[in-house]
Amino acid sequence: MTNADLNLGYQKRNNKSILEARNKYFVLLYEGQQKGYLVPLKDRPPQSLVLGMPAYPYIAKKNRINGEVVLSVEISNDGTVGDAQVTKGLGWGLDQSAIQAARQAVFLPAIKNGGFVAEQSTLKFKFAQGCAGCSK
Secondary structure, eight states: OOHHHHHHHHHHTOHHHHHHHHHHHHHHHHHHHHTTOOOOSOOBOOEEEEOOOOOOOHHHHHTTOOEEEEEEEEEOTTSOEEEEEEEEOOOTTHHHHHHHHHHHOEEEOEEETTEEEOEEEEEEEEEOTTOTTEEO
């Protein structure tokens, strides 16, 4: 399973491919942690492999609500998003849409002293007509 497998599933919006690739990734990550493997990389923050694409709610589109939703998220040591808090929101269902997209994301967790650790991170989702979910 590669990052390309995940990206291809997201591009095709093929839920079965996405789930299979995510499951493979999480199983491999879990097995490595259980066997006590050390990560042969320097300490670094979490890295996104794939970000979910948030839905642009109809009511927000109809009212031409544009802007950016900023989330403070915990990226756990297994690469999933734990707690997610809106630090800058737009309302109109866009905040919840951004949280749902964040929970679909796949991360390579932060690394400290050769192991994966949980870490707080910031995710940004832009909402503009024709650009739902453009993220930074």
